[in-house]
Amino acid sequence: MLIEHGALRHHWYPVAESTDLGVPGDETPIGVKLLGEEYVVWRGPDGRVVAAPDRCTHRESPLSIGTVADGCLTCPYHGWTFGAEGTCVLVPSSGQGKPVPPKAHLPAINAQEAYGLVWLCPAEPHGDIPMISYDSNPEYRRINTGVDVWQTSATRMTDNFLDIAHFGWVHRDTFGNDDLFEVPKIDLDELDDGWYGYAYEVEVGNDKGGAQSSGQEGDTVHRRMSTGMHLPFTVRSTIHYETGLDHIILLCSTPIDDTTSYFTFVVWRNDDFSVPAEEIITFDRRIGAEDKFMLERVPGVLPLDQQATASVQADKASVEWRRRLAALVAT
Incomplete structure (x- = not known):
């Protein structure tokens, strides 16, 4: 299978338009599939695009059916919440002020916006997005x-x-x-x-x-x-x-x-x-x-x-x- 070649993971691919992520106050996560893998994409607290595997680190619920507020993505299953770069910022069942386990953070992948498109690169980029x-x-x-x-x-x-x-x-x-x-x-x-x-x-x-x-x-x-x-x-x-x-x-x-x-x-x-x-x-x-x-x-x-x-x-x-x-x- 062509998509199983690891070298392809080091390049950039457009998967959505920037407008698909909504606008401030009405943001939404989207689910996309690239090279056989499912990803969730949303706009983080700083406005930059965040992309990660579409599985909550807790019980693997698809995060793309969750919600986004103030740039933070909330899982619809147990409310675990993720912010910039996929960092887990809230585990409701643990209560306020409790430390978040290191494995709770999402393994974010490279994401950029260019030409009105959202581009993903699953591994370390070996080049830039094509120049226009x-x-x-x-x-x-x-x-x-x-x-x-x-x-x-x-x-x-x-x-x-x-x-x-x-x-x-x-x-x-x-x-x-x-x-x-x-x-x-x-x-x-x-x-x-x-x-x-x-x-x-x-x-x-x-x-x-x-x-x-x-x-x-x-x-x-x-x-x-x-x-x-x-x-x-x-x-x-x-x-x-x-x-x-x-x-x-x-x-x-x-x-x-x-x-x-x-x-x-x-x-x-x-x-x-x-x-x-x-x-x-x-x-x-x-x-x-x-x-x-x-x-x-x-x-x-x-x-x-x-x-x-x-x-x-x-x-x-x-x-x-x-x-x-x-x-x-x-x-």
């Missing part, structure tokens, strides 16, 4: 889109997001057209912000939904694009239109288990902010739904063994990503 420098540029707005569950492997998803050969087939109802069948030669290179991948130019379909996103009229529209990878399962797509509009997409695939994943995408745009965010991402959601429909019909985990499947020049980015992922899990 557009997030600190005031000329760009960020649009979050929610977190969905896909019944497919994160390996299948990452392979798909690195691939452009499926555009003319899977995305016929959005931007695909017959001119997208043949893929030009792909040259892999370092991109900006630590991403690795390839740049290309393409003419895509521009239906009503596409025109809303591109801000241009006409049956087709020209895009300068790049597709980049960040181990283990994150992909960035940049779209630059001839009008000067940029549309940047962070595509995140998080393994719940070997064949189920969280999916979320985040968009950055340097538009005039006049079009409502929901209208902007409607087109991208349609594209994602096309990918989901296809991937949920492909069983199992994508083999990392390159000899297990056939590949051609158009698959160059995915072949390199699989090579790097295989080397990562072999450590």
Whole structure:
């Protein structure tokens, strides 16, 4: 099983949006699953995200069905209460002022917020959360889109997001057209912000939904694009239109288990902010739904063994990503 490789535990994965934790005065814990393990996530007394195994240290009740008040998480079974970094601050049955046993504290894991998302790393991080420098540029707005569950492997998803050969087939109802069948030669290179991948130019379909996103009229529209990878399962797509509009997409695939994943995408745009965010991402959601429909019909985990499947020049980015992922899990 891929998720049993310990090396994957040393990397960051988005599991929820920051807004899923509620707002001050109305906080809530959430339960998530990452690499086969259940975790509870909440916002602590200092406002920072706390994550720990979703089991109370007392009698292993799921803490995600508990409550949060003033940043402290209370177990619904016996009222044991946990604060910053999972520290147990109250055992009601022992009375006030009594010492808390050392084993009462939760073994918290690494948790951070970035780009409106909650990211977890179960073990000592071996790297940073992928860099998106557009997030600190005031000329760009960020649009979050929610977190969905896909019944497919994160390996299948990452392979798909690195691939452009499926555009003319899977995305016929959005931007695909017959001119997208043949893929030009792909040259892999370092991109900006630590991403690795390839740049290309393409003419895509521009239906009503596409025109809303591109801000241009006409049956087709020209895009300068790049597709980049960040181990283990994150992909960035940049779209630059001839009008000067940029549309940047962070595509995140998080393994719940070997064949189920969280999916979320985040968009950055340097538009005039006049079009409502929901209208902007409607087109991208349609594209994602096309990918989901296809991937949920492909069983199992994508083999990392390159000899297990056939590949051609158009698959160059995915072949390199699989090579790097295989080397990562072999450590």
